[in-house]
Each structure stands twice: as structure tokens, then as C-alpha cells.
Amino acid sequence: MDLGESELLLRLGVAFLLGGAIGLERESAHRPAGFRTHTLVGVGAALVMVLSLSITGADPARLAAQVVSGIGFLGAGTILHEGPTIRGLTTAASLWVVGAIGLACGAGFYLGAGVAAALVVIALVPLVRLERWVGGKRERKVLRLEMEDRPGQLGQVGQVLGRLGISIKGVEMEEAGRRGRLNVDLTVRIPPGVPVERAITELGQVAGVHAVISDD
Template identity: 55%
Template sequence: MIGRLALAALLGSVIGLERERLLWAAGLRTHMLVCVGSCLIMLVSNYGFADALGAKNVVLDPSRVAAQVVSGIGFLGAGTILLRGEVVKGLTTAASLWAVAAIGLAIGGGLYVPAVATTTFVIAILAGVKPLEERWRDRMQTRTLRIVAKRGTLSIDTLHVATGERASRVRQFTARTAEDPALDEIEVAFVRLSATSVEAIAATLRANPDVVSVETVQR
């Protein structure tokens, strides 16, 4: 039993180190405690009521105590979730705590291979998938070009010529008169375009003699 608790602390620390690296509130110690605590609950569920089994009319379900971990860990996970403006932070850490609890339960039940395999998968998801996720989000982010051009010289058709095959990525085209009546202020929003592609379009527009300035705005 002590060996199981030690293994739970070890596997919990592996996942906790990844969260600690990103300076989240639920880091190394939190993940270790959750994993060890879940393991102990599973041990109690399996072996803690052996003395009562011999009593008359006593029927025990060894899974009931352990099952409360699945729902109970949600309260701890909720404490790691923060709302900053319109962005929710901490959902991944909350999910990692939930996964660590499951790993602890597996170790307490003697399922060592699934516990180690799950730890490997969780680390791969947390550390390995993150760069791919960030690259995808960066590509999906809306980027805007703020253009100042001579009045009436830059239209949506002119823009399509400048963007070429990327014309389908234009999400919004807005034009209004600038403070100088001889100039137009135009905002063009692109979706699913990398920063490099948007900058290439900006360079093409800057080469247009009717364009006064082009500014990249990231939103």
C-alpha cells in the first residue's frame, strides 16, 4: 500500500512539474497531493471496511467511496479557473487535476500499467500538443490592416487584386473619410491568415502609389 502511495506521488509530480513550469496556481505539490489522496481513498475503498464485511446484514459497495473523487475533484478544479475579461484561463489545469485524480484511483486499485500509460498520455497532451494548439490559434486569429489611401482609389476589387488567392480570407472591408477629405481610412479584417501572409499583403499595398500608409493591427 505504501508503494502504491509512493507511485501515486511520483506520477502526480510528473504532471505537476509541467504545470509548475507555466507558473499555474495548481502546480507540483497540488498535483502530488491530489494523486496521493485519490490513491488513499481507493485503498480505503478496497480494504478499509474489511472488518465490517463479516457483520450480519452488512452489504458494502467498494466503488462508492472512490466514486466520490470523480465529482469531488471538480470543486478543486473550479478553484484554478479564472475569468480574465472575456477569456477563461485554467481549464487545462483543472482537467489535469481531474486526470491526476483518476491516475491515483487507478494506482490505488492496482492498475499500474494504465496509470503509467495515462501519465504518459497526459504529459504528451499538456506539453506536446500545446505548440500545435498555439500555431492553430495564431492562424485562426483575426488580423486587421488599417490603410490610408487617396480618396476613391482603393476599393474591394483593388484589394482582391492585391491579395490574390488570399482574397477569400477577407472577412470585413470598412471605408470612411479621413480627417483630410482627400483621403480614405480603410480597415480590412482577415481571418485564417498567418502574420507572414498579412504582412506580405501589407507590403504589396505599400507599393501602391495611391496608398499613403498601411498599419497592421492584431485583435
């Protein structure tokens, strides 16, 4: 398949614009992968698809599959673990989608690429407000713990909360009256359906945790 110069520029240009539009939203949200990263992924994926279509006898699906798997590794670099909380999954997903959009542009499937880009922007901008509104309905509490002052103790507490779907939003600690112990205040967000009493009970069973109370 021999593409003219104008068609080649069109395919790469559309990939640049669509990838950049998604990247601008990620840039405004101060995510690790922003405008330039998304633009490069979109243009690169489009070029790979154009190249695969231009090589006589080549199977376009083989190179396209390599793009998809390669973006998986790139997206993994944007995922951060912060205690029981995982951040960066949305950015990793947006990179993967931009790669798919770039492949679509490289294949000349402009309608599908445009519709997909529009849906991604909708998911990242208006729907995030709905997500935050729903998330705001989750109950926030402060859990006060007295526990041993030793390495890994707070991590064990975080693992228990993570299993319950409870995210930690703030941590304050000070030395307790007893030597070798800490008083720790955890500001947590508890999802609907998880009673705070269950969290207190399970935290109380962690070795090294001597007392757990809630702020109410």
C-alpha cells in the same frame, strides 16, 4: 482486502510520482495548481481507493465517486474569467485526470495509471506547441472604438466578441476629443471563418459605441 506494507507503499509511491510528474509541467507553466497540488490529489485519491478496498463489505465505487466529484470543486477554483477569455480549464482537467490516476494506483492498476500519465504529459507538452502553432494562424487585428465612458461599457463589447469566439489580447484607451467618450484600441485574435466585418457590424450595434474601425 488486506494489503501488505510493501504493496501499500508501492501504490501510494506510484501515485506520488505520476501526480508529481504532471504537476511539474503545470508548475513550469506557472499555473495556480502545480507540483504540490497535483501530488496531493494523486496520493489522496490512491489512499481513498486503498481504504475503500480494505474496508470489509464496502463498495469501492462509492468512495471513488466521491473523489471524482470532490476534485470537480477543486478544479473549479483554478478556472479564471478574464473578460471573454476563460483560463485554467487545462489545469482543472489535469487535476481531474490525476485524481483518476491516483484511484488507479490505489486499485493496483499500474499499467493504466502509467499510460494515462504519459498521455497527459504528451498532451500538456508536445501538443501545446501544435496548439500554439494552429492558434498562431488565427488573424490578429486592432479594432478602434469610440464609445461612452461609463461603467460596464467595455464589458458589453467583450460579451459581443466572446459570442463570436474573438479573444482580446490587449486593451489601450484614452479620452476622446468629445467629453464623456473614450477611444479604445482592442488587439484581438479572430478565429478562422469569422470575418472582421461581422465583428465591426455587431460592435456598432452595441449601445454606447459610436464608431468602430479596423487597422487595415
